Amino acid sequence: MTPFQRDHTHSEEERHAKANDREYNERFCYADNRIKTSKYNIFTFLPINLFEQFQRVANAYFLFLLILQLIPEISSLSWFTTIVPLVLVLTITAVKDATDDYFRHKSDNQVNNRHSQVLIDGKLQNEKWMNVRVGDIIKLENNQFVAADLLLLSSSEPYGLCYVETAELDGETNLKVRQALTVTSELGADISCLAEFNGEVICEPPNNKLDRFSGTLFWKDNKYSLDNEKMLLRGCVLRNTEWCFGMVIFAGPQTKLMQNCGRTKFKRTSIDRLMNTLVLWIFVFLICMGIILAIGNSIWEYKVGSNFRIYLSWNEVLDDPVLSGFLTFWSYIIILNTVVPISLYVSVEVIRLGHSHFINWDRRMYYAKKDTPAEARTTTLNEELGQIEYIFSDKTGTLTQNIMVFSKCSINGKTYGDMYDELGRKIEVSEKTPAVDFSFNLLSDKKFKFYDHSLLEAIKIGEPTVHEFFRLLALCHTVMPEEKNEGDLHYQAQSPDEGALVTAARSFGFVFRARTPETITVYEMGEPVTYQLLAILDFNNFRKRMSVIVRNPKGQIKLYSKGADVILFDRLHPSNDDLMETTSDHLSEFAGEGLRTLALAYKDIDEDYLAQWLKKLHFASISFDNREECLSALYEEIEQNMMLLGATAIEDKLQEGVPETIACLNLANIKIWVLTGDKQETAMNIGYSCNILTDDMNELFIISGHTALEVQQELRKAKECMLGSSRDIGNGHTFSEKKKNSDSVFEETISGEYALIINGHSLAQALETDLERIFLDIACMCKTVICCRVTPLQKAHVVELIRKYKKAVTLAIGDGANDVSMIKTAHIGVGISGQEGMQAVLASDYSIAQFRYLQRLLLVHGRWSYFRMCNFLHYFFYKNFAFTLVHFWYGFFCGFSAQTVYDQWFVTLFNVVYTSLPVLAMGLFDQDVNEQNSMEHAKLYEPGQLNLLFNKHKFFICTVQGIYTSFVLFFIPYGAFADSVRGDGLHIMDQQSFAVTIATSLVIVVSVQIGLDTNYWTAVNHFFIWGSVAVYFSILFFLHSDGIFDIFPSQFPFVGTARNSLSQKSVWLVILLTTAVCVMPVVALRFLRIDLNPTLTDKVRHMQQARRKHRPLEHNLKRVRRTSSRRSAYAFAHQEGYGELITSGKNMKGTSHFSMTPGGRIQNSTSWIENLLKKRTDPTGADRTPKQQHQ
């Protein structure tokens, strides 16, 4: 984009685009279809990158120091002491930025060079995407990506319909229908007609609203209004449509997709913030030291320096002690700046980058089925993964697979679905278990698996109840079939439960194949049977059941009903009592396994009664007042004295390992909140099956009030209930005592486990300012919180609430577009990858393929990252205090003249070369306990949540340690050498020898210290630690060598010092003593701490070491089976009124096309859901995405 174009975009108020007229369109200078996500090119890289880098405070600060150093009166260090590390830092960052940008260039190129067929000069030509212009007409084929935002002109399907998948845009995987204007759809695939098409579109300027478009097409003196239903947006994929033609309206950066690619806001970790605070403190400390030394300098100049003029007659300017002090202040700022070294920031970045790669490389977070490894999408948040206190999880697609599987059933008092071995023991179904072979049935669903062979046998011998059971499943539902090719049958089910039941019936030989408003065609064991559909008695929340009344070909009229067991059992014929009891036992068993159950019943109806009833029904349905009551009374009337057939059990398939993961995270004291758009029943059911709700819980509070007052009362009640019981236990003392300490956080005092379930509409009230505190208090007192029917925005609000009041680190995990807001709000957002929708992943900081990997991500990677980062910072601050403060002590002996103790080269290289690698290796590889133990002992995670490993207190300790070390480093050599000579009588107390002695001691002391701090000595650590010491000596001798002095005598005045001082035994004795005095107290204190007050980490380490002598034991967390009371759930999520739509045929768009011939092409059925969705008006879910609606 040239700047001119960019300006144009800003001012664009209305877009004019004429089809097939590039000349006309070029006048407006619209962006072409080339996208550019990269930031630099070869020429702009250096200036822009440098400019960006110097915007960081740290870099700017060092630049400032560099400038200070160029002033001769101030310069206490040579310019290279700052410029070498600075250049190094800038280079590393620049290389990283350049690599990132290179990959962006690459992906841009890849996208820009995709081919599409463009109509140019009356011919279809292959053209690269980037050369596509506004106004061009493009031909798209099935499964192709849409190249730009197009106005749909015509398609292969009748009425100019076409289907698109919008997963890339909004994460919704269901197909959407787009329809061209009738006038343009008549153009068809006629190239010449299309080439002559010269309509002009006038529409809104580019914007980022995915669901809105308004414009007008002017063609042949007519005006046609355009809306979003006629647009194909870039990023969509064309599905189920052979071809379509479209005219480009927005291209490249102006497409809605690109307009939506906003930069995610930069997240920072709490360690980052702490680090910034500490750096600020250090600056204050630095300034204090500077002031002390500057005052010292003024006094010295006044008292001593002035007497010294004959020898030290420097510039006249400096004769004034105050001015001299002022300049000295800046000189000391330069010298002491190494307390906050440049390399700190770079090292932190490098360590985080390394940790991110370890996440990417982890095979145990790689999901082979989808070929998806875990991915750290941001490299700056790793250590925060070790501090999570709250997890906010989406349900569908995250905890569950959103796959419902027909797993068990009870038919006429006999259960099917369990597998037993020869001894009658239950067998767990595994990959190897042989599944039932459905090959006899050509129409069976290949993906359907069932393991109990006895059920199929029962069907084959033609047991009537079993047949009736599956017939019911094939008839009693509101599913729409779709058959593209013969036998390729797909069901469009409003809820996955229904789909699962119909699919099961299909596989067992009762294939629901076609429906019209009046009939249902079922292939029963290969024979087509057409039933006449007489009535659908639809489901609603109150009825909790649905029924159909059909007439079979023999003329019998039957009512089939399925519904919640308690409801259905009340309406059974008394003769069913025995069967009811058995079935009831079975239902309890199913429920105990976390399955969703439904009871099935039928009833024979005689013709006369039905005729009467239908008449009444018709009358009721056209009446205006009390229509609902009338209808439900009629339904109630006919659904009586039914015969029980059995029950089904559907498994809402959890993602693998979810209960174990949750159990483990709970042990780690992480609170898990489930935020779902789903219904309360479904959410609770999943809550039970993943063990976040258990029957051991003392109380389960369900908040479902609609008004603020109701919600408040419900919350109050819950609070009283919790406090009441804890008062009883704590004799009333615990609560009142603890409350003084914290104003709202008193969850510790709550004894017993509670759960809170809150509905979306109640949540809306609870999140109001006056209620949010009480809601938060209660929610935090509960072990489990489930919010159902929440909108994406509410998800974000809940996360925000915790962030705001609890100061806790939050993590949000989800898979869909509806989780994006929450993912962006939480400290850390995790997206489930490998799914079709990408929005959550794109917005996330980490992406994993399975929920269960979260355990490893947090307990292993997060914990390690946090531990390593803390150790790193601890050591780093210590090291630099020890290094720098020697100058402070020296100030008192050198007239506060900002004379450095060390060689300038040592100052330059100390942080960058001599000590950087060992601490980096520690920061990258250290492990306090190994991964098995990290997972097994989830409690090890707690120090991170409580911020124990690095905080202001720890910082204070490392400061003190640093100061102590610098003191020892300075005063032991001072005592030993201030008045001494070499073994051969020559001098050793000169400044250069002193510098070498202290520098060598320092390097050895900090190396020993890093050795003490390293818990996990890999070969790399050994190499770096020993290597650094070796490198120190090599460089020392090199810099003090004759050769380099001969070349640059002014830069390397230390020639020979290393040889002359390090050859002395006394120097080594001093180094030895210094090291011992610096290190021994640390060892003693650490030993005593471990010995007297061992943390869990110490204990686990201890055990780990004891165990290492034996083979490591692999521990498996056995799946905890829940013993639970029976909770039947009619978990259909659909709304009232669908049955009516089916019977009226309104939803069957284009009924004329609807082919009744079995195996014929059935079209347009995909769109019926769309129609339903449009009809539905749900006041609470106005901004909810459709994906949630049919969960």
Add this chain to the structure above:
Amino acid sequence: MASKATSPKPVPFAKRPDNSAFKQQKLPAWYPALTAVTVLPFFFLTGLACILIGIWLFLTAAGIKQITVDYTQGGTCSLCSDLRKDRSQSLNSCECNVDFSLNENFTGDVFMYYGLTNFHQNVRFYMDSRDDAQLTGNENNLKNPSSLCAPFDKYKNGTPIAPCGAVANSMFNDTLRLFYKKDKNTQILVPFLNYGIAWYTDKHVKFQNPSPKNNLSAAFQGTGRPYYWQKTVYELDVQNSDNNGFVNEDLIVWMREAAFPSFKKLYRRLNCSQEFSNGLPLGNYSLLITYNFPVGNFKGRKSMILSTVSWLGGKNNFLGIAYLTSGAIITAVAVTMTVIHIKIGKKANVLED
């Protein structure tokens, strides 16, 4: 993101991470731990070692003999001291002497040092005020001294100063001669050597005369002596051409700046010949000083130090005492830790599941 579609059919496990020990963070490693078994013996051993070293150092230091003679105003020097306070008298020479006696024989190598107190050779501007390149005999720097030397780089008429800078300018220029009073009438001049008192590297690498090395007055042609010097750099030791000019060892010793404001620098070493073949015998001595170096302004002291050395260096008890103290403390801590460990600590480190 959209690039997925055009990429070729995915290879199974294409994105599976490598199963290397490095990438899976399973590198073989050593887990050191601070356990009682390792820490306590280590402490005892270290403590013991420190005590032993301390005793050894202490004994070594006790064997070194050293005497310090402060001659700032001692003996007859107070007159000279007063004279030197007056800068206008700086060209008038002044000699004085200080008598002292050795109570024991200084056997072996004996070194004579001059000591200065309160002289800040370590002040930044002073330390920087030198040109190492010039001191290597570099032709260019000889004629154009580094600006760091200012204001001691050039005379007002532009003549460069060699050696330049405040350090060289303030070189110690007292002459010390020691007389041994064998008896009341006989005074023997104790023979001292003025070479072999600087580091080998300084003498041969860091300091080099400009060429032509055999004709120093020609080599230093066009340069002037430092302001405070009474003679030029090539007149420092006219007897010994190897000890003249920039390689004069008195200059080299002075140019190696002390780290602290009170320091001693090697002045001469005893020439072990005649009566002094075994060092300095006990008896009375007289130190004759040509008193040039003014210290009165900054309240400094000047002294002459005679010392023998050991392998450890000069007389210094600090290191021995420091080792003894540290050893004692470490041992005490070791004992305490052992007691604590046995009494309380033993059971704490067990993981109760």
